Amino acid sequence: MSRLKENGFEYYTLDELKEKTYYKQDLEALTSVFDGLPQDEYAPHLNRYRRYARAVIMPGSHRVEWLPKTVINDKAYYEYFQGSFNPEYTDEYRRFPALPEEMMHNQLLEDIIRFDFQQTFWMKEDALMPVHAGIHFVKLCVHDDGEVAVSSPNNLHQDGEPFTFAHLIRRHNVKGAMNAISVPDHRGRMPVDLHPDELTASFYLENPLESYGVYDPLVTHYVGTVEKGGKNGPGERSAILIDFQPTVVSDSEKTSSMKGLTDQMIFV
Ligand SMILES: [Fe+2]
Numbered sequence: 001m002s003r004l005k006e007n008g009f010e011y012y013t014l015d016e017l018k019e020k021t022y023y024k025q026d027l028e029a030l031t032s033v034f035d036g037l038p039q040d041e042y043a044p045h046l047n048r049y050r051r052y053a054r055a056v057i058m059p060g061s062h063r064v065e066w067l068p069k070t071v072i073n074d075k076a077y078y079e080y081f082q083g084s085f086n087p088e089y090t091d092e093y094r095r096f097p098a099l100p101e102e103m104m105h106n107q108l109l110e111d112i113i114r115f116d117f118q119q120t121f122w123m124k125e126d127a128l129m130p131v132h133a134g135i136h137f138v139k140l141c142v143h144d145d146g147e148v149a150v151s152s153p154n155n156l157h158q159d160g161e162p163f164t165f166a167h168l169i170r171r172h173n174v175k176g177a178m179n180a181i182s183v184p185d186h187r188g189r190m191p192v193d194l195h196p197d198e199l200t201a202s203f204y205l206e207n208p209l210e211s212y213g214v215y216d217p218l219v220t221h222y223v224g225t226v227e228k229g230g231k232n233g234p235g236e237r238s239a240i241l242i243d244f245q246p247t248v249v250s251d252s253e254k255t256s257s258m259k260g261l262t263d264q265m266i267f268v
Pocket of ligand 1: 152153157159164221
């Protein structure tokens, strides 16, 4: 029985991936991408750093096919649109620096994406089509005492994509980054303002590839702020977030999201 389907939330260790021969080498390559992540230009004061990529997963074969980047002044980007679900960034496109090209050949990353995808479930019609995967490398990093790094949005929220998975890559010298899961009724609230019984789960991701997934319609989720721990050097909490959504939307979704856009569309 899938707990993700029943409760909208499940915790994973991904231990089976740690058996792979390329695990160590590919994890090192993944981790090193976080060393040089650019600052999130849309939130320069929040001590957040990120890169992004988009892929589709083919039905049947579960092959991961990376989508084209946008290149501006020799720099590669992926466009990002979250609709009205993130109240901090409504109705606007964001564009994030692309994952380095070598990540598109990282076997471990592909296995993580495929593992996540295999946890998801769809209407029959949607399962016949490629599914879109958004892959975010997100680092919360603080250099000085008193600094705070903040996730977006900073409350119990839903993402709008049906499924989101979070995989810890590195946690070092930080306080915070508490994960919390609750029900949709508590959307917009802070876990600290709720009775402990009103939280489905609260936990910390500590080890590489410690993970969780949410089925968005059933739950709200939250990641707490990050502050520097007691050791010397910066505090860092780095994770890969992977979300999935259908590549074809229903008629009702279509009318709400495509209004006024038809004259901007081009033939491929
Ligand atoms: Fe989220």
